[in-house]
Amino acid sequence: MYENLPKSASNFVDDVDKAFLFIIGISIFFLVAITVTMIYFIMRYRKEKNPVATQIEGSTKLEIVWTVIPTIIVMFMFYYGWAGWKPMTQIPEDNFPITSVSRMWSWSFEYPNGRVTDTLYVPEGENIKLDLVAADVIHSLYIPAFRVKQDMIPGTDSEMWFNSEKPGEYDLFCAEYCGLRHSYMATSVIVLPQDEFDKWYNDSTLMETAATMDPKLAGLAVLRKNGCNACHSMDGSKLVGPSYKGLWGMPRMVETDGEMREVIADEEYIKRAIYEPNADIVEGYQKGMMLSYKDMVTEEELESIITYFKSL
Ligand code: CUA
Secondary structure: OOOOOOOOOOOOHHHHHHHHHHHHHHHHHHHHHHHHHHHHHHHHOOOOOOOOOOOOOOOHHHHHHHHHHHHHHHHHHHHHHHHHHHHHHOOOOOOEEEEEEEEOOEEEEEOOOOOEEOOEEEEOOOEEEEEEEEOOOOEEEEEHHHOEEEEEOOOOOEEEEEEOOOOEEEEEEEOOOOOOOHHHOEEEEEEEOHHHHHHHHHOHHHOOOOOOOOHHHHHHHHHHHOOHHHOOOOOOOOOOOOOOOOOOOOEEEEEEOOEEEEEEOOHHHHHHHHHOOOOEEEOOOOOOOOOOOOOOOOHHHHHHHHHHHHHO
């Protein structure tokens, strides 16, 4: 899914690329110039050609030159960097806000009408403001094709914005090491033409809510919305947490208050596992890897998750 060369698809691309190319151009120029000079000096002043070393006392003129020129170049680098970065901090009043939540190790996006998705959908040509929320540790939201990246710090409000004129699908991932499955913390941003976005946004049959869906699928939708599959598989494979497969109604060994005991995976057990994930730790797994989802999963949603587990 990762491209070698980033696509270009937002209002920030030109300025960021200009600064980048300016800096890399100067760097390549000096890399070549210094290397060539160095090789020339090695040849020209080696021992056979120049047996007696010359003591040079210094040159004020030369010192001024090699101080002033680099200072001017660096000030230009600063200027291009600043000019490209400043507009990113000036969020237009007229914007479409989407709350973006990051947690170990998944993303979710909440739209003004209450829809929640694990992929970011945005309309073409509109100013999109992302309100950034980190649920647990520091993450960073990075969209290379848009040239935007912003750290997300727990307990601190931050925001970012962009405007994309190019419909398409682009990578979105976490750019701050946030633990074991950091590298799996990736999704997409999908830019849709305005009419297609409106259709998607207002289509109530697409609303993934417990009320409108088959109860089995509703449970799956709740798991997806909360990013549960980042750590729990559906097929029995072992990730950070236990798989859902073969869970319902089966006995399992857990550690409770330092003592091993056998429990049956019933409604009571699953509720505890979601609301107090560190109370019972399944044998072979680590404590402290999951936060309570009490504020994120309602009792009704919990029911639908259990219905879904029963169907596996
Ligand atoms: Cu989240 Cu890395």
